[in-house]
Amino acid sequence: MTANLRETAARLLAEGTVQLVLGWERGTLPLRTTPLFAREPGDAERLVYDPTCDHNLSGYLGRLKEERVALAARPCEARTLVEQVRENRIARDRVLAIGLPCSGMISRRALASRLADRVIREGRLAGDRLVVVGDGWQEEFPWVEVRDPACQGCRLPDPGIYWVAPEAPAPPEGDRFARLDARTALSPEQRREEFRQAAERCIACYACRQACPMCVCAECFADRTAPALLGPTADPSEAMLFHLVRAMHLAGRCVDCGACARACPVGVDLRHLHLALEREAAERFDHRPGVDPEARPLVGSFRPDDREEFIL
Amino acid sequence: MKERPAMAVFLTRDQLPAVLAASAERGPTWVAAGRGEDSGFIPYRPGLCLDREAGPTRRTLKEVFFPRAEVLFGYATVDGVPRLQPAEPSGQPMVVFGVRPCDARALALLDPVFEEPPHVDGLWAGRRQAATLVGLGCDRPGPACFCPAAGGDPLGEEGLDVLLVPVDGGYLVRPLTERGRAWTEPLGLPPARPEQQAAAEAVAARARERLAGSPPVDLQATLARGFEHALWDRLHERCLGCAACTYLCPTCHCFDVGDEDGRRWRRWDSCMFPAFTLHASGHNPRTTGKERMRQRLMHKFCYYPERRGRPACVGCGRCVEICPANVDLRSVLDQLKGVRA
Numbered sequence: 001m002t003a004n005l006r007e008t009a010a011r012l013l014a015e016g017t018v019q020l021v022l023g024w025e026r027g028t029l030p031l032r033t034t035p036l037f038a039r040e041p042g043d044a045e046r047l048v049y050d051p052t053c054d055h056n057l058s059g060y061l062g063r064l065k066e067e068r069v070a071l072a073a074r075p076c077e078a079r080t081l082v083e084q085v086r087e088n089r090i091a092r093d094r095v096l097a098i099g100l101p102c103s104g105m106i107s108r109r110a111l112a113s114r115l116a117d118r119v120i121r122e123g124r125l126a127g128d129r130l131v132v133v134g135d136g137w138q139e140e141f142p143w144v145e146v147r148d149p150a151c152q153g154c155r156l157p158d159p160g161i162y163w164v165a166p167e168a169p170a171p172p173e174g175d176r177f178a179r180l181d182a183r184t185a186l187s188p189e190q191r192r193e194e195f196r197q198a199a200e201r202c203i204a205c206y207a208c209r210q211a212c213p214m215c216v217c218a219e220c221f222a223d224r225t226a227p228a229l230l231g232p233t234a235d236p237s238e239a240m241l242f243h244l245v246r247a248m249h250l251a252g253r254c255v256d257c258g259a260c261a262r263a264c265p266v267g268v269d270l271r272h273l274h275l276a277l278e279r280e281a282a283e284r285f286d287h288r289p290g291v292d293p294e295a296r297p298l299v300g301s302f303r304p305d306d307r308e309e310f311i312l
Numbered sequence: 313m314k315e316r317p318a319m320a321v322f323l324t325r326d327q328l329p330a331v332l333a334a335s336a337e338r339g340p341t342w343v344a345a346g347r348g349e350d351s352g353f354i355p356y357r358p359g360l361c362l363d364r365e366a367g368p369t370r371r372t373l374k375e376v377f378f379p380r381a382e383v384l385f386g387y388a389t390v391d392g393v394p395r396l397q398p399a400e401p402s403g404q405p406m407v408v409f410g411v412r413p414c415d416a417r418a419l420a421l422l423d424p425v426f427e428e429p430p431h432v433d434g435l436w437a438g439r440r441q442a443a444t445l446v447g448l449g450c451d452r453p454g455p456a457c458f459c460p461a462a463g464g465d466p467l468g469e470e471g472l473d474v475l476l477v478p479v480d481g482g483y484l485v486r487p488l489t490e491r492g493r494a495w496t497e498p499l500g501l502p503p504a505r506p507e508q509q510a511a512a513e514a515v516a517a518r519a520r521e522r523l524a525g526s527p528p529v530d531l532q533a534t535l536a537r538g539f540e541h542a543l544w545d546r547l548h549e550r551c552l553g554c555a556a557c558t559y560l561c562p563t564c565h566c567f568d569v570g571d572e573d574g575r576r577w578r579r580w581d582s583c584m585f586p587a588f589t590l591h592a593s594g595h596n597p598r599t600t601g602k603e604r605m606r607q608r609l610m611h612k613f614c615y616y617p618e619r620r621g622r623p624a625c626v627g628c629g630r631c632v633e634i635c636p637a638n639v640d641l642r643s644v645l646d647q648l649k650g651v652r653a
Contacts, residue, residue, distance in 0.1 A: 027638040029455055034638035035550045055637055059552070109349075117347040119366040119454055135366070135452060203371075203380060205582070207554035211636045223587045232570025232577035234381035263636035265556040266370065267349040 001100065001167075002049045005072060008098055008164065010044035012070050018096060022060060023072035024053040030123035030132070031106065035060065047072070050125050051143055054105040056080060056259040059213035061090050070163070073097040075154055076257035078161050079290025080213045083253055085161070086293050089216060092161075099166035104144065104151030105258075106130070109267065111146040115139070150258045150271060152176065161293055176256070177279050183272060198268045199239035208270075209246060211263035214253045221245060243270050251277040252298025255290035321501035322508050324482040331499060332356055335407045342376055344369050344410030344448065353408060362410045367454025368628045372562040373415035374422065376408060377439045380559075381579040384435070388574055401438030407495065410448040414459050414628040416471035418562030419445075421616075421624055425565055444495050447472035448483075451515045453522050456629030458642055461526035464626050466519035479511040529623065529645050535614035538651045539606070547644060548605035550637045555582035557631035557641075558608065563624045583607045609644070 009021040025036040025046040033053045037060075038044050049072065057071060058080035071077055078097055084090040111120075115132065122133040130143035153176035175181075183191070206222065209215045221229050222242050230238050247270070254274040261269040281287040284307050287298045323331065333356075335341045341356040352371030354360070386397040419440070426436035450466035453459070459466060469475055473492035476483035484504050487496040504512075558564040559580055566588070568581035581588055584605070589598045598604050616624035625641075632640050 028632070028640040028643060029638065032638045034640075037546075037549050060549075112348050117365065119452070121455060203559050204580075205555040205559045206585075207552070207556040207634075207636055210552040210554035223585065225587060225590070228570060231572045232381060232568070232579050233572060234379070234579065259636075263552070263554065263556070265349065265560055265634035 002047065005049050005098065005100070006044045006047050009038055009047055009070060009072075010041040012096070013038065013044060014041040018068045018070045019066040020064065021047070021070040021072070022057050022064075023047040024049065024055070024057070027052075030120045031108070031111070049100055051104060051106045051147075052125070054108075054148075054258075054262055056211070056213050056257045058084060059211065059259070061095060061213075062216065068094055068096070070096040070098055072100060073162065074100050074102040075156050076102075076255065076259075079155070079255035080257060082161050082290045082293045083214060083255060086295060087216075087253075087297055092293065096163035097161055098164050099162040101166040102151075102154070104147040104154065106143055106146055107148035108262070109269075110148065114146055148258060149179065150256060150261075152178070155288075155291070177275065180272060180275055180279060195240060195243075195270075196236050198270060199236035199243065201266050202236075202239040202243070202268050203266055204239060204242070205265065207263040207265060208243075208260035208268070211259040212246075212250070213257070213259065214250055214255065215246065217249070243273065247273040247277060250274055252281040252285075252287050253289055254278060320504040320509060320512075321485045321496060321499070322482060322504040323476070323485050323499070323501055327482070327501075329361060332360065332362075332409060333358065335409070338407075339404050340406040342406065342408040344408075344412070346370075356409075362448060365454075366452040367450065367457050368412045368414055368562075368630065370560065370630065370634070372560060372628075372630070373408065373411055373419060374562050374565070377419065377436055377443070378422070378426075378565060378567075381577055382435065384569065384576045384578050386575045399435060401435050401442065403438055403442055405442050405444070406439075407444045407446060409446045411445045411472060412450055412628070413447055413466060413468035413470070413472065413475075414450075414457075414462075414464055414626040415562050416445055416447055417464050417468060417626045418471075418628070420471035421563050421620070421622075421626070422565055424620060444473045444491050445471065446492075446495065447475040449475055449477040449512075449515065450519055451478045453519055454629060454633070456632035456640075457523060457627065458526045458629055458632075459627035460520070460523050461529050461642070461645075462625045462627030463528050463622055466523060467516045477512040477515055479508060479515055484508055484512040526627070526642075529613065529625075529649075530617075531613040531623075531645065531648055532617040534648060534651050535610055536618075538648070539610070541651050543647060543651055544602050544606050547647065548601040550639050551584075551601050551605050552637055553584055553586075553601050553604065554636065555580075555584050556634050556636065557639075558582040558584055560630045560634055562626060562628055562630070563612070583611070609648070613645070613648075 012018045013021060021038040023036050023038060024033040026048055027034040031052050033048060035055060035057055036046055056076050058077045081095060081097055085092045118134045120132050120134055124131050125143060128142050129140055131140045152174035209220060230242060256275060258271060261271050281298055285298060332343060336356040342353045343356050343360050345354055345360050346352055349370050351369035353373055353376050383399045385399055388395055426433040453466050467477060469488050473489045474495055475486045475488060485496055485501060487493040566581045566583060567578045569576055569578050586596060590596045598607060612624045632642060
């Protein structure tokens with residue numbers, strides 16, 4: 001797959017079809033990749049694609065100056081692109097999405113937990129097997145055992161967004177909302193306490209917001225100073241407010257790519273908030289983010305038959 | 313603070329819990345504990361033990377001395393007269409256990425920032441004066457560690473009062489300051505035997521070996537010349553503009569102030585945020601990620617060295633570990649080294 005991607009990228013750049021190819025290259029730590037902004041055909045050699053390419057690249061599209069770009073697109077990038085197109089943030093013909101088959105990503109958090117947080121000195125994928133080496137130990141197992149749980153039940157977007165459709169899309173099976181159903185066993189008090197604890201850990205670095213390709217406000221409400229909407233304290237209520245407002249702003253727009261949870265340096269994962277709102281939008285308004293670039297955005301649309309029993 | 317060398321003593325691993333518990337009885341005691349992204353300096357509670365992972369904890373020691381948010385003073389009008397009530401550090405002696413040499417050095421780098429007269433930050437200075445820092449030498453530096461490049465050492469002593477060197481069965485305990493001796497002596501530990509001393513030397517050699525190949529970084533002159541270099545246009549490209557690297561950096565110390573309910577707070581702030589330099593007029597001198605990332609690097613590797621003679625980086629590697637886009641400071645520095653402005 002990496003070979004195909006490199007070849008396509010090199011050709012697009014050499015022909016001048018695009019001025020930039022956005023993909024991933026090997027990172028500097030075991031099992032990490034980093035975004036690659038390939039501008040010369042020779043750069044394409046550095047492209048890689050495997051289940052460690054977990055950072056959603058579409059967030060960079062809005063800041064690029066190039067006239068035409070190609071995007072290495074997993075379903076996560078493709079769903080985001082659909083949203084960006086339908087919100088008129090990106091002109092559809094500006095981006096050539098090179099579809100990549102995806103069967104999920106390795107979760108660094110799941111891997112750390114499986115290895116009891118032992119330090120990984122070296123990691124590599126050999127086919128379906130993941131080999132990790134530490135100080136005086138080595139383990140090998142199928143990588144899907146540490147697949148991001150959120151990749152379960154991944155939806156493919158409308159293939160219409162792709163310039164090259166992925167060859168053998170094999171999304172992991174399962175029900176995406178199962179993660180939410182498991183939470184219904186918790187009482188509202190338990191959920192509130194869990195949320196409070198997450199907020200207590202949050203250091204307000206906003207890595208979640210910055211990594212999110214759909215957090216696109218020119219000025220985030222959290223950065224407002226006059227009036228300041230968040231207080232100057234480190235009380236968890238400040239972080240709770242931030243994460244709740246962020247969730248509301250992403251309702252019907254979040255494509256559940258998981259960039260926020262991966263970006264968090266202190267292990268806060270609030271994806272269930274976004275998922276709950278996604279289910280709400282699906283059940284109440286038959287709205288599915290990241291599927292149809294022609295569809296109207298959730299908040300920008302009105303239908304006479306919308307359910308509105310909550311309006312007095 | 314360093315006077316005559318004191319004899320090293322030996323603490324067995326079994327004795328450690330009792331030492332921590334006894335310390336907590338005498339006063340506030342912080343312990344480097346927890347795993348992976350959950351790790352940091354936390355107040356002692358029974359059962360807590362020294363972290364034995366490679367490298368530093370995720371959260372830094374600076375949080376003990378410079379919390380994420382704290383009250384500077386309260387204000388009120390009493391009988392028509394405005395009154396200020398400055399916050400005072402408790403002054404109660406405290407002990408911090410398990411401080412990695414990189415984190416201790418970071419405090420030493422921050423001391424002149426907070427304590428240089430005439431502007432002495434009472435909260436910082438008060439806590440520093442009250443603290444005994446018990447270090448834990450780095451026997452297994454992590455994959456992102458690069459302390460030698462920042463002028464440090466996995467068994468470095470700067471800023472510490474006591475250094476524990478982990479060896480088989482326990483720790484070689486080296487008191488480094490008067491305060492360190494005052495902490496060590498009541499423990500009544502036996503002098504370290506020659507083979508334990510030798511084991512500690514071997515640990516140091518192994519740790520240094522692992523970090524070999526990261527020569528000290530001296531970019532001050534290069535950066536001073538290269539402010540307008542075209543490389544900056546590309547360097548920041550992958551950077552997302554979050555504050556994870558600055559908030560988890562042991563030497564980043566910028567803060568903002570804000571008021572709430574009659575109290576003035578200070579809270580961490582980051583040069584990576586646009587609002588950091590937003591003027592009241594609406595003008596912002598650092599409009600893009602390029603200017604902001606450049607500022608972060610210039611501050612650490614040019615402006616700070618200009619004033620203090622060495623970079624404001626200790627090579628702990630946290631920014632390398634946590635960057636969501638894997639923007640690796642080590643490779644950024646490598647690229648900057650090549651700049652011929």
